[in-house]
Amino acid sequence: xxxxxxxxxxxxxxxxxxxxxxxxxxxxxxxxxxxxxxxxxxxxxxxxxxxxxxxxxxxxxxxxxxxxxxxxxxxxxxxxxxxxxxxxxxxxxxxxxxxxxxxxxxxxxxxxxxxxxxxxxxxxxxxxxxxxxxxxxxxxxxxxxxxxxxxxxxxxxxxxxxxx
Amino acid sequence: xxxxxxxxxxxxxxxxxxxxxxxxxxxxxxxxxxxxxxxxxxxxxxxxxxxxxxxxxxxxxxxxxxxxxxxxxxxxxxxxxxxxxxxxxxxxxxxxxxxxxxxxxxxxxxxxxxxxxxxxxxxxxxxxxxxxxxxxxxxxxxxxxxxxxxxxxxxxxxxxxxxxxxxxxxxxxxxxxxxxxxxxxxxxxxxxxxxxxxxxxxxxxxxxxxxxxxxxxxxxxxxxxxxxxxxxxxxxxxxxxxxxxxxxxxxxxxxxxxxxxxxxxxxxxxxxxxxxxxxxxx
Numbered sequence: 001x002x003x004x005x006x007x008x009x010x011x012x013x014x015x016x017x018x019x020x021x022x023x024x025x026x027x028x029x030x031x032x033x034x035x036x037x038x039x040x041x042x043x044x045x046x047x048x049x050x051x052x053x054x055x056x057x058x059x060x061x062x063x064x065x066x067x068x069x070x071x072x073x074x075x076x077x078x079x080x081x082x083x084x085x086x087x088x089x090x091x092x093x094x095x096x097x098x099x100x101x102x103x104x105x106x107x108x109x110x111x112x113x114x115x116x117x118x119x120x121x122x123x124x125x126x127x128x129x130x131x132x133x134x135x136x137x138x139x140x141x142x143x144x145x146x147x148x149x150x151x152x153x154x155x156x157x158x159x160x161x162x163x164x
Numbered sequence: 165x166x167x168x169x170x171x172x173x174x175x176x177x178x179x180x181x182x183x184x185x186x187x188x189x190x191x192x193x194x195x196x197x198x199x200x201x202x203x204x205x206x207x208x209x210x211x212x213x214x215x216x217x218x219x220x221x222x223x224x225x226x227x228x229x230x231x232x233x234x235x236x237x238x239x240x241x242x243x244x245x246x247x248x249x250x251x252x253x254x255x256x257x258x259x260x261x262x263x264x265x266x267x268x269x270x271x272x273x274x275x276x277x278x279x280x281x282x283x284x285x286x287x288x289x290x291x292x293x294x295x296x297x298x299x300x301x302x303x304x305x306x307x308x309x310x311x312x313x314x315x316x317x318x319x320x321x322x323x324x325x326x327x328x329x330x331x332x333x334x335x336x337x338x339x340x341x342x343x344x345x346x347x348x349x350x351x352x353x354x355x356x357x358x359x360x361x362x363x364x365x366x367x368x369x370x371x372x373x374x375x376x377x378x379x380x381x382x383x384x385x386x387x388x389x390x391x392x393x394x395x396x397x398x399x400x401x402x403x404x405x406x407x408x409x410x411x412x413x414x415x416x417x418x419x420x421x422x423x424x425x426x427x428x429x430x431x432x433x434x435x436x437x438x439x440x441x442x443x444x445x446x
Binding site for chain 2: 002003004005006007008009010013015016017019020021040042045046
């Protein structure tokens with residue numbers, strides 16, 4: 001099953017091969033390797049428009065997820081046909097993330113992987129609107145990032161650390 | 165690759181002449197059916213010069229001062245239609261010059277040197293033992309869908325949207341120590357240009373990849389050509405990263421559109437000027 005990667009912006013150079021490798025490893029850590037995923041690297045303009053259209057917040061952001069299935073956190077979708085082996089689409093606000101990294105001094109590629117992990121968890125029903133939801137999502141992010149760290153030697157931590 | 169292929173295909177499709185051209189002027193040609201002209205001019209001209217007051221002359225040769233046309237002594241036909249055509253072209257050239265964004269071709273950042281031969285442009289860059297060339301042709305580089313949409317949707321008082329030239333381009337990577345050139349045939353996504361969803365797709369895509377002998381103008385169709393339609397995604401991403409490392413990335417693709425659009429507009433205005441001169445015969 002494939003990860004359809006698109007780089008639809010020109011504001012920031014994005015290394016495609018490492019990003020794909022990270023997303024494939026994270027998807028495998030979630031037990032969802034048999035599902036397709038769409039991944040779009042977007043600039044601030046597109047993120048602002050999507051955020052405004054779907055969340056009534058017309059401002060750029062780091063990640064937006066559009067699940068194909070509605071599932072409870074921790075459950076895998078139950079596809080009925082080939083076309084339903086699809087987790088949905090993740091829009092990574094790479095321009096926004098790059099700006100944040102410049103401000104904080106964090107590693108851009110590392111933060112891209114962490115943000116993709118967050119987006120993947122959203123595709124599988126994880127939320128962070130309440131403390132119990134966040135704890136569940138945070139735990140899953142820790143779990144899959146540890147697996148990625150084991151493969152790459154990195155030391156990535158979840159995006160939502162300290163949210164509650 | 166496609167450029168070379170298109171040229172070869174065009175050459176292959178052109179039918180050979182049925183008769184050698186000299187047959188037209190030979191004594192056994194159909195010209196013998198017409199009264200022989202005094203000085204035996206070529207066939208094409210003889211049609212115009214035959215018969216002092218015949219019906220053929222009356223139809224074809226414009227009379228001075230008639231509504232049909234005037235003569236300037238050049239031997240060509242000048243009609244009221246030509247005059248209106250030339251005036252139209254004068255106005256059109258004036259308007260096109262008014263909206264022309266670049267008086268000279270814009271530069272592409274990153275140390276690329278530009279060579280232009282008519283409608284074909286070549287960008288060349290040398291980095292650390294490698295030479296990278298990017299070639300494109302501005303002919304037929306404006307997607308037709310843009311025209312269709314604007315004509316249907318445009319209100320009378322609305323300004324025409326800018327036309328954008330998005331040519332296919334060929335990247336050649338030549339390493340100093342090899343006899344092979346890596347050739348990557350790149351496209352702007354055709355279906356997406358001017359349509360909703362455009363901003364969610366790649367700015368450009370690689371369609372084909374092959375090796376060709378360095379320094380030879382004729383590329384070999386017998387060399388293996390990798391089509392990216394059925395390519396492993398990971399390999400495709402490595403090819404895109406490979407290009408980005410050599411300066412061919414989304415920013416470059418954007419600047420190439422700007423350059424191509426400027427060149428296309430420049431050539432269009434030049435064509436209009438040539439057409440005007442041709443119509444006016446001056």
